[in-house]
Amino acid sequence: MTDVDELRDIVDWQNGLVAPAVHFDEDLYRIEADRVFNRAWLVVGHEDMVRKPGDYVTNYMGEVPVIVVRDAGGQIRVLVNRCSHRGNQVCLFDRGNVKGFTCSYHGWSYGLDGALTGAPMEQMLYRGELDKSAWGLEEVAKVANFKGLLLASFDPAAPALEEWLGEDVRWWLENFVLAGPLGGLEALPGWHRYRSPGNWKLISENFIGDDYHVF
Ligand code: FES
Structure with a gap:
């Protein structure tokens, strides 16, 4: 699966649906490794x-x-x-x-x-x-360095970070994630480390608000 049209077929953004391949397809993951992780700004x-x-x-x-x-x-x-x-x-x-x-x-x-x-x-x-x-x-x-948060990109041609984030994400990061209005965040020593034998998007989704779990 390398064709852009094929990628578009598996994400129905108008109806809010994605195909299971988004979470489980190895070829798609390899494409993401190249097009996302090798090019994007990463924390x-x-x-x-x-x-x-x-x-x-x-x-x-x-x-x-x-x-x-x-x-x-x-x-x-x-x-x-x-x-x-x-x-x-x-x-x-x-x-x-x-x-x-x-x-x-x-x-x-x-x-x-x-x-x-x-x-x-x-x-x-x-x-x-x-x-x-x-x-x-x-x-x-x-x-x-975005208000203390360190990000990096492998792509020498990547746009400047603030441009890449865009106005909405900058606002969300600054006010919600980094709690700017409350004085900002301080990172304390130590780690919380999660190991998950699944696709990276499953973890991301859970950390950004997937509360739909059976307790
Ligand atoms: S691999 Fe030989 S010195 Fe590092």
Whole structure:
């Protein structure tokens, strides 16, 4: 199922109906992974989680593991959690404060900005020819802070966040989710983590107001 018309057929927006494929079709999920998670702005954290230089949290953008980190200069970056050498995850923890990241596989090390800073036995193995500037961690193209909420997009051509959200969603986020009129939100340490062996939309729907359950 890759044709746009086929996608339109399974969502009857005029009558408020969707086909079961929306929640269960593997091909459709793969299309979403490309067209939604690889392009859209996605929430990756809150600035309270990374207050100090070296603070980081790990998260996922779609199926891609990422590190949200405040670098030494205070800039919040989102780095793909995948070593440039053989693809191992360079950060194996949920959150913490570090001076850099060292891969547990062969020991390549990276700065808070994702730059490759060292490789064990560099002179012997690479004869001084390793161009470290070309082997840093991949950095997610766009990062934005919307009143404390951190969002990122893999798409370098993505529109500015506020434009992408649009006026209505901006209002809803600011006034309802982030409780702006009440003084805003503070993110406290700790996690509430949900694992669900189902389609991502089932979880999303439940968190935005599916109260239609049998107790
Ligand atoms: S995979 Fe990270 S150093 Fe080899």
